[in-house]
Amino acid sequence: MTDLAVLHCRQLVTLAGPPGARSGPAMRSLAIIADGALHVCDGRIAAVGPRAEIERSFSADTEIVDAGGRIVLPGFIDAHTHPVFAGNRAGEFERRVEGATYAEIAASGGGIRATVRLTREASADWLLAAGRRYADWFLAGGTTTIEAKSGYGLSPDAEIKILNTIRQLNADARLRYVPTFLGAHEVPDEYLGRIRDYVDLVIHEMLPRVAEENLAEYCDIFCEPNVFPVEQARTVLRAARALGLGLRLHADQFSADYGALLAAELHAATADHLESSTPAALAALHAAGVQPVLLPASVYHLGSTRYPAARRMIDLGLPVVLATDFNPGSSPTASMPMVLSLAATQLKMTPAESITAATVNAAHSLGRAHKIGSLEPGKLADFAIHDCDDYRELPYFFGRDSAHAVYLAGRCVYRRAGD
Ligand code: NIG
Numbered sequence: 001m002t003d004l005a006v007l008h009c010r011q012l013v014t015l016a017g018p019p020g021a022r023s024g025p026a027m028r029s030l031a032i033i034a035d036g037a038l039h040v041c042d043g044r045i046a047a048v049g050p051r052a053e054i055e056r057s058f059s060a061d062t063e064i065v066d067a068g069g070r071i072v073l074p075g076f077i078d079a080h081t082h083p084v085f086a087g088n089r090a091g092e093f094e095r096r097v098e099g100a101t102y103a104e105i106a107a108s109g110g111g112i113r114a115t116v117r118l119t120r121e122a123s124a125d126w127l128l129a130a131g132r133r134y135a136d137w138f139l140a141g142g143t144t145t146i147e148a149k150s151g152y153g154l155s156p157d158a159e160i161k162i163l164n165t166i167r168q169l170n171a172d173a174r175l176r177y178v179p180t181f182l183g184a185h186e187v188p189d190e191y192l193g194r195i196r197d198y199v200d201l202v203i204h205e206m207l208p209r210v211a212e213e214n215l216a217e218y219c220d221i222f223c224e225p226n227v228f229p230v231e232q233a234r235t236v237l238r239a240a241r242a243l244g245l246g247l248r249l250h251a252d253q254f255s256a257d258y259g260a261l262l263a264a265e266l267h268a269a270t271a272d273h274l275e276s277s278t279p280a281a282l283a284a285l286h287a288a289g290v291q292p293v294l295l296p297a298s299v300y301h302l303g304s305t306r307y308p309a310a311r312r313m314i315d316l317g318l319p320v321v322l323a324t325d326f327n328p329g330s331s332p333t334a335s336m337p338m339v340l341s342l343a344a345t346q347l348k349m350t351p352a353e354s355i356t357a358a359t360v361n362a363a364h365s366l367g368r369a370h371k372i373g374s375l376e377p378g379k380l381a382d383f384a385i386h387d388c389d390d391y392r393e394l395p396y397f398f399g400r401d402s403a404h405a406v407y408l409a410g411r412c413v414y415r416r417a418g419d
């Protein structure tokens, strides 16, 4: 049983506040305690407050963690990642730098399908080892929970192999994983020109197995006219919902007011990307209670300047979420501090807004706001000690993963080498 007190936090950034996702001006309030402290019992937060107050609440047996005047935040919750894949696409990246587009590369057999070929060939052990390597990258930025999508298998066995890898990574208890089935990420080579047959495979073979083996909480789909058009996407998502899965969509990444309108129609949990959405689609998301998940690192890595309209979304009252979109094609970064930096410079989100988007709002989008996302009594003690004096340094010193130590349910799961 853990009994732990974290002392000497220059800023204890609690994000304490009313339950529910935050929107508008509420995104700027982080409930920071100067010289704060945390008391953790049995993996959960027992007390949060000024150091003098907390020091009175624990016993001689309590293990002391000295934050050394650094800042402490809830672990980041990265609500959109694709962390299980083989190989990488550094070669494609070079082609893109030389002028080829993401769509051209995909059309010539590269892109997602190229990663699918390699991932199908990889053994489960190989994928697990790669996943563990990436888990460390997430932790280094202070992330403690990730939503993890399949989607590089695109056959019943390969999708199950990926979801089982995610299950094993979660069992490591270093990083929390919320699994999402993304069997409709792309049409695989052997189904080219036969999208209806592939959708049948997803609906009649993959989804029932995923649900039967309880391998995913959500279902996602890449909804674009030239990948999965709205009609097919609706069919897949309705089938997923009937099996008890929550819904998330890759929406409006390239096409305006397309997937986002379907997300609104289906009252999905989230619509992710939204780089091409017009105000009409954003209003539809707001009316339907769908959370936008913004992925500025994928815009950056694709060399685009078409960032999502975060300010408009916040003004509309949408409870914005930020995530990395970690994947080998469009966003090879696991760093939430980097995403916070892009949110500041490109989306014009303040540091406080982006921290809210990466914690409380992300937890809500994953149906876990009662357990994680803020440092409040009763929640799991998932937190990171960042090597900074002030929370605004997180997006300010960019390109640096600032976690000094990371705790999951009160257990230290990461410590920066040399610290
Ligand atoms: O979110 N757009 C679809 N899926 C990923 C990219 C996956 C890949 O290129 O491998 C995304 O950007």
Ligand code: FE
Residues within 6 Å of the ligand: 080, 082, 250, 325, 327
């Ligand atoms: Fe994605």
